[in-house]
Each structure stands twice: as C-alpha cells, then as structure tokens.
Amino acid sequence: xxxxxxxxxxxxxxxxxxxxxxxxxxxxxxxxxxxxxxxxxxxxxxxxxxxxxxxxxxxxxxxxxxxxxxxxxxxxxxxxxxxxxxxxxxxxxxxxxxxxxxxxxxxxxxxxxxxxxxxxxxxxxxxxxxxxxxxxxxxxxxxxxxxxxxxxxxxxxxxxxxxxxxxxxxxxxxxxxxxxxxxxxxxxxxxxxxxxxxxxxxxxxxxxxxxxxxxxxxxxxxxxxxxxxxxxxxxxxxxxxxxxxxxxxxxxxxxxxxxxxxxxxxxxxxxxxxxxxxxxxxxxxxxxxxxxxxxxxxxxxxxxxxxxxxxxxxxxxxxxxxxxxxxxxxxxxxxxxxxxxxxxxxxxxxxxxxxxxxxxxx
Amino acid sequence: xxxxxxxxxxxxxxxxxxxxxxxxxxxxxxxxxxxxxxxxxxxxxxxxxxxxxxxxxxxxxxxxxxxxxxxxxxxxxxxxxxxxxxxxxxxxxxxxxxxxxxxxxxxxxxxxxxxxxxxxxxxxxxxxxxxxxxxxxxxxxxxxxxxxxxxxxxxxxxxxxxxxxxxxxxxxxxxxxxxxxxxxxxxxxxxxxxxxxxxxxxxxxxxxxxxxxxxxxxxxxxxxxxxxxxxxxxxxxxxxxxxxxxxxxxxxxxxxxxxxxxxxxxxxxxxxxxxxxxxxxxxxxxxxxxxxxxxxxxxxxxxxxxxxxxxxxxxxxxxxxxxxxxxxxxxxxxxxxxxxxxxxxxxxxxxxxxxxxxxxxx
DNA sequence: ATGAAAGCGCTAACAA
DNA sequence: TTGTTAGCGCTTTCAT
Numbered sequence: 001x002x003x004x005x006x007x008x009x010x011x012x013x014x015x016x017x018x019x020x021x022x023x024x025x026x027x028x029x030x031x032x033x034x035x036x037x038x039x040x041x042x043x044x045x046x047x048x049x050x051x052x053x054x055x056x057x058x059x060x061x062x063x064x065x066x067x068x069x070x071x072x073x074x075x076x077x078x079x080x081x082x083x084x085x086x087x088x089x090x091x092x093x094x095x096x097x098x099x100x101x102x103x104x105x106x107x108x109x110x111x112x113x114x115x116x117x118x119x120x121x122x123x124x125x126x127x128x129x130x131x132x133x134x135x136x137x138x139x140x141x142x143x144x145x146x147x148x149x150x151x152x153x154x155x156x157x158x159x160x161x162x163x164x165x166x167x168x169x170x171x172x173x174x175x176x177x178x179x180x181x182x183x184x185x186x187x188x189x190x191x192x193x194x195x196x197x198x199x200x201x202x203x204x205x206x207x208x209x210x211x212x213x214x215x216x217x218x219x220x221x222x223x224x225x226x227x228x229x230x231x232x233x234x235x236x237x238x239x240x241x242x243x244x245x246x247x248x249x250x251x252x253x254x255x256x257x258x259x260x261x262x263x264x265x266x267x268x269x270x271x272x273x274x275x276x277x278x279x280x281x282x283x284x285x286x287x288x289x290x291x292x293x294x295x296x297x298x299x300x301x302x303x304x305x306x307x308x309x310x311x312x313x314x315x316x317x318x319x320x321x322x323x324x325x326x327x328x329x330x331x332x333x334x335x336x337x338x339x340x341x342x343x344x345x346x347x348x349x350x351x352x353x354x355x356x357x358x359x360x361x362x
Numbered sequence: 363x364x365x366x367x368x369x370x371x372x373x374x375x376x377x378x379x380x381x382x383x384x385x386x387x388x389x390x391x392x393x394x395x396x397x398x399x400x401x402x403x404x405x406x407x408x409x410x411x412x413x414x415x416x417x418x419x420x421x422x423x424x425x426x427x428x429x430x431x432x433x434x435x436x437x438x439x440x441x442x443x444x445x446x447x448x449x450x451x452x453x454x455x456x457x458x459x460x461x462x463x464x465x466x467x468x469x470x471x472x473x474x475x476x477x478x479x480x481x482x483x484x485x486x487x488x489x490x491x492x493x494x495x496x497x498x499x500x501x502x503x504x505x506x507x508x509x510x511x512x513x514x515x516x517x518x519x520x521x522x523x524x525x526x527x528x529x530x531x532x533x534x535x536x537x538x539x540x541x542x543x544x545x546x547x548x549x550x551x552x553x554x555x556x557x558x559x560x561x562x563x564x565x566x567x568x569x570x571x572x573x574x575x576x577x578x579x580x581x582x583x584x585x586x587x588x589x590x591x592x593x594x595x596x597x598x599x600x601x602x603x604x605x606x607x608x609x610x611x612x613x614x615x616x617x618x619x620x621x622x623x624x625x626x627x628x629x630x631x632x633x634x635x636x637x638x639x640x641x642x643x644x645x646x647x648x649x650x651x652x653x654x655x656x657x658x659x660x661x662x663x664x665x666x667x668x669x670x671x672x673x674x675x676x677x678x679x680x681x682x683x684x685x686x687x688x689x690x691x692x693x694x695x696x697x698x699x700x701x702x703x704x705x706x707x708x709x710x711x712x713x714x715x716x717x718x719x720x721x722x723x724x
Numbered sequence: 725a726t727g728a729a730a731g732c733g734c735t736a737a738c739a740a
Numbered sequence: 741t742t743g744t745t746a747g748c749g750c751t752t753t754c755a756t
Contacts, residue, residue, distance in 0.1 A: 428733035
C-alpha cells in the first residue's frame with residue numbers, strides 16, 4: 001500500500017540480483033546454478049537447492065536480452081521466403097514452410113525474423129540481416145545464386161568472426177554452395193505409377209514444368225523412368241509441359257489431352273496447382289474423377305481438401321523445415337565450421353485418396 | 363594480413379565507439395545524431411553530417427540487443443494463435459492473420475514471437491510470455507476469457523510498471539475487457555442478399571453455426587434481417603444450423619436442402635468451409651453451380667480458388683492485423699494508459715465471382 | 725565452492 | 741553544443 005519501502009523488489013520482474021540477495025549468494029553463483037555449466041559440480045548441492053528454490057519462488061527467469069548481449073549471440077535466425085507471396089492459397093507451401101521453420105526455431109529457443117518482400121533482394125537484404133544480427137539464414141528456393149552469394153559476401157561476419165551459416169531449402173541454387181535440404185521425388189513418383197499400373201492404367205499422361213532446375217527435371221525424369229520400369233512409354237502427346245506451375249497450364253494442358261483421339265485414362269500432374277486446373281477442365285468436360293479419369297498430383301499441399309480428395313505424392317515439409325533449422329543452429333553453435341557441405345535429402349511417399357480407381361473397361 | 367594491429371576495427375560489426383572515434387566525437391553524440399532526439403537541433407549541422415558520413419562509410423547500424431537492454435524495452439510482441447492449427451488449409455485464416463501480424467510488426471521494427479500449440483494454455487502461457495519479455499500480446503480468437511485474464515493477472519507487470527497491453531482479434535472474449543479488433547458482417551451480408559435478390563432469387567437458404575458468440579449470431583441475424591428488408595422470409599427448412607464450422611456440416615446440410623420438396627435456388631453459407639462441403643454435395647447431386655444453384659460464402663479465405671470461384675463476403679484480414687499491431691504498439695509506447703477500451707470494427711464487403719447467376723425460370 | 729570485478733553496446737542525466 | 745558518467749542484467753575469468 002505504501003510504495004516507498006527501501007528494498008522492495010516491487011513490481012519489476014526479478015533479476016538475478018534479487019535471487020542472489022534472497023538466497024544469500026552472489027549473482028555469479030545464481031548464474032552458474034541456472035546455466036548448469038558443464039562441470040556443474042562447481043556448486044554445492046545445498047546452495048544449488050537454495051538458489052533453485054528462491055528462483056522458483058520469485059518466478060525468476062533470466063532476461064533474454066541481457067543474456068544475448070553478454071553472450072554475444074542473439075538466438076535469432078533469418079528466413080528469406082521464396083518470391084511467391086502473390087498466389088496466396090493456390091500454393092500454401094511457402095506459408096507452411098515459414099510456419100514450420102518458426103515452430104522448429106521456437107522449440108530451440110530461437111527467434112525467426114522473416115524478411116519481407118520489399119527487402120528480399122540486393123543489398124537491402126544484407127543490410128536487414130546484418131542490422132538484426134541474425135546468427136544464420138535460411139533461404140527458401142532463392143531466385144538466383146547471387147541472392148545467396150551476396151549474403152555470403154556481405155560478410156566477414158557481422159557477428160563475431162567467421163561466416164554466418166546459410167541453409168537453402170526445397171529448390172536450392174547449388175551454385176551458391178551452401179548446405180541444402182531437399183526432397184527426393186523418386187520414391188513418391190515410383191509409388192504413384194506403381195499404383196496406377198496396379199489399377200490397370202496403361203495410358204498415363206503427364207503435365208509438368210519444362211524448367212532446367214533439378215527439381216523440375218526430377219519430376220519429369222522419374223515419371224518417365226517409372227513407366228519404363230513397367231514396360232510402358234509416354235507418347236509425346238501425353239507429355240504436356242508448361243512454363244510455370246500455374247493453374248492455367250493445368251487447365252489448358254488437360255483440355256489438350258481430352259481432345260486427343262485416344263484419351264489417357266490417368267493423369268499425373270507435377271503439382272497440386274496443375275491438378276486444380278485439371279480438375280476444372282475435367283469438370284467442364286463432364287469427365288468424372290475417378291470414374292473416367294484417375295488423377296495423381298505432386299505436392300500434397302492441398303490435394304486432400306479438393307473434391308474428390310486427390311491421391312498425391314506427399315512432401316515432408318515439416319521435416320524439411322525442422323532439419324534446416326537444426327542444421328543451421330548446429331553450425332551456429334558449433335565452434336568450428338564443418339568441412340563438408342551437408343546435403344540432406346528427404347524422401348517423398350504416396351498418399352492414396354479418392355481420385356484414383358481401376359480403369360473402366362467400357 | 364597481419365592480425366595484430368592495434369586499432370583495427372577488424373572483422374567485427376562496428377560499434378558506436380568505432381564511429382565516434384573515427385568522427386572525432388563522443389559516443390553520446392553518435393547516439394543523439396542517430397536517434398534524432400525530438401529537439402534534434404541539439405547537435406550542429408557540421409558534426410551531424412560528419413557522424414552520418416562515417417556511420418554510412420563503416421556500415422554501422424546500432425546493435426538492437428544493446429538498445430533493447432538500455433532502453434528497457436525489447437520491441438517484441440506475443441501472438442497467441444487460435445487453437446485451430448489442426449485443419450491446415452480448410453481454413454487458412456489463422457495463418458493469414460499470423461503472417462499479416464508479423465508483416466505489420468516488422469514494418470514497425472518489432473518482432474513477433476508466436477506462442478506454439480503446446481504452451482497456449484494455463485500458466486505455461488504466462489511463463490512463456492513473461493520469459494520473453496514481450497511488450498504486449500495479441501490474441502486471435504481466444505477460447506475462453508480465462509486464457510486472456512490469466513495473462514492480465516500474471517502481471518503487475520513483467521516489464522517496467524503498469525500492465526502489458528493486450529488486443530484481441532476477430533472473435534474476442536468480451537468478458538476479458540481488452541481492446542478488440544473485429545469485423546462487421548453486416549455490410550457484406552446485406553450486399554450479398556441484395557445481389558441475390560437482384561438476380562431474381564427468392565428462395566434463399568442458409569447454412570450457419572448455432573453458437574452464441576456475437577460473431578456467430580451476427581451472421582445469422584444479418585442474413586435474416588436482409589431478407590426482411592426485401593420482404594422475404596426464411597422458412598425453417600431453409601435455415602440449417604450446425605455445431606461447428608466444418609466441411610461435413612456444409613455437406614450434409616446441403617443434402618438436406620436438396621431433398622426438400624421445394625428446393626432453394628440460392629444458398630448462403632456462413633463460412634468458406636461450409637461452401638466447400640456444399641459444393642461437394644451439389645457436385646454429387648449433379649446440381650450445377652451457378653446454373654441451378656447460386657452460392658455465396660462468408661470469409662473469402664479461399665473462395666476465389668474454388669471451382670467455380672465463389673462470390674463471397676470478404677473480410678479485411680490484413681487490415682485487422684495491421685490495426686491490431688498498431689493499436690498494440692501505440693499503447694506500448696504511449697506513456698499513459700488510455701482510459702477507454704478501443705473497440706475497432708472493420709467493414710466487410712461483397713466480392714462477386716462466378717458462383718452466382720440469375721435464377722433459372724425452368 | 726564461492727565472490728569480486730569487468731564489460732557486452734548502448735543511451736540518458738548531468739556537467740561543462 | 742558536446743563530453744563524461746553511470747548503468748540496463750547478465751556471464752565469465754580470476755582470485756580467494
């Protein structure tokens with residue numbers, strides 16, 4: 001009621017000094033107890049108990065900002081999302097990744113600062129990252145190797161010494177020579193084709209992207225290779241390529257396929273987005289899925305929420321994010337730089353839903 | 363090449379001391395120049411130029427952690443997402459909000475720490491927020507008033523004095539008596555019904571939620587009120603209520619409507635999720651949209667990406683997030699607490715797409 | 725096993 | 741107009 005007492009810890013969050021005073025020890029001891037320095041037998045069991053008890057009683061928790069200043073590391077990592085923020089829910093993968101990255105970082109008591117659209121390119125990016133003192137950077141599918149290299153070059157480092165670690169996700173620029181976390185399409189695509197063939201399909205068409213990036217190549221190549229394994233082949237008419245992962249490409253390629261003298265009975269699309277476009281074209285043409293056409297997509301980003309729910313090749317996005325974060329934080333915290341550049345590859349698998357069925361004999 | 367020079371700024375990020383030395387002034391002056399203290403005429407134009415030049419040359423930017431420690435405020439806000447993280451893309455609103463909140467905060471040079479699922483409830487939440495020294499908290503649609511109250515009670519504050527400001531979004535617990543940012547369904551719903559009536563519809567059905575929360579009530583009440591304005595009414599059969607915003611409810615309610623002796627010609631659903639379920643039911647029953655049934659949804663979260671793209675009542679999610687962040691930060695930074703509890707209400711509007719058409723005369 | 729002292733990089737009072 | 745001083749809360753040698 002009366003505010004002017006002398007040593008009132010008062011309304012402030014308690015500090016280590018408060019704990020020390022009340023426990024009758026020094027602040028140094030409090031720090032040692034709470035941080036359990038490796039040979040933690042430094043402090044006697046008795047004082048240890050005492051300090052812990054007082055800390056709990058006071059609801060003490062160390063001030064993260066002061067810790068960061070003293071330890072000279074801020075437990076902050078930067079996340080640079082792909083330049084994709086335009087197509088909100090047609091492809092939620094970028095959002096999912098950013099959420100999973102944040103979750104994984106939080107679990108390790110790190111913060112994520114996400115670079116916003118404006119400052120994603122050029123020196124602006126380096127300035128931003130530097131001013132925030134990030135301890136490492138995760139790039140999701142950077143547009144160019146330069147974007148990544150600039151961050152590397154913006155160093156000798158803005159923190160202590162050495163370089164700030166960098167990890168690239170999903171669709172890396174290998175020329176930048178950083179560790180990468182990617183996904184291997186093969187297993188999922190193999191399973192998809194096995195599944196279709198098991199259902200009796202022989203005329204299987206493909207809608208994909210024509211790009212030269214390994215990620216795009218993989219989807220095409222593994223599709224073709226899987227057909228070959230079954231002694232099948234893909235006539236050129238059945239192999240439709242577009243120049244972007246857009247709904248429109250999926251739509252128009254499907255129309256082409258439906259106009260063919262001998263229609264395919266199954267369709268594999270290299271992304272959920274294509275599948276969405278395909279579904280529209282099929283709907284308009286009154287070709288029922290899966291009765292008249294089986295559809296398998298790649299991504300499994302929203303495939304399960306369409307009608308019918310799509311059989312799809314599932315990418316382990318959460319694992320990608322988690323490995324990226326732990327790889328990054330490991331190299332932030334390890335004293336010496338690793339000599340080899342880690343290249344983590346995570347497998348895909350097939351998730352069977354309602355868009356595939358046995359081929360109709362009629 | 364030789365590392366042991368004396369005053370080598372070296373590989374470290376420059377500090378204000380580096381700038382001060384090189385500019386021949388004191389660190390205090392550097393600080394004043396860079397922070398432009400209100401009566402910024404304190405420092406002469408000459409030294410001002412000098413300092414700015416040196417700072418630019420050295421690529422100096424103040425260490426945010428040191429600033430935070432000294433200024434006793436960390437520029438961090440907490441975001442508590444709704445307990446909804448289960449249904450990833452059936453309803454992306456929670457994700458959008460978290461992204462928009464982060465963007466708005468970044469623009470104001472704040473960080474957001476998002477509370478993760480595990481520690482969303484109970485004392486765990488208070489501990490988390492307190493340990494991170496957040497300067498304020500945004501709740502998205504908290505489950506109970508207690509969740510919010512606990513955070514208020516976990517105070518007399520973990521920062522300086524006074525309470526940590528709190529803002530609730532979208533579906534607040536009014537009993538907790540914090541500022542709120544909500545959306546007014548009326549304008550959008552009025553426009554939706556006007557639109558349908560203009561198209562000749564008279565038999566308009568509703569699928570909604572039966573909850574007692576003002577947000578749920580509003581959607582029901584404004585729908586009915588809008589019909590009344592046009593001299594129409596909604597027979598009980600046309601007024602379908604479920605107990606959750608789930609796809610299944612949308613699906614089964616639509617089946618009920620289709621089984622009615624006199625089918626409605628238009629359908630208003632109180633969420634995108636219902637609309638998705640409705641679309642499935644209509645598809646299966648071969649009722650073409652919009653030829654045989656016009657559909658309007660509420661939310662406009664992913665309505666534009668369905669087939670056909672749905673006419674929908676659009677919620678200004680980005681504005682909600684932006685107002686929340688600026689309201690919160692204003693009250694963090696203002697010295698005295700506002701006496702009145704701000705209740706910001708943002709309007710909705712109708713976005714017309716391809717799921718509505720003139721009623722068929724057949 | 726413990727405490728004293730120093731200082732991370734910055735800013736705000738107070739002097740000059 | 742500018743510089744000096746004194747910390748913010750913490751951790752880490754280095755003494756004891």
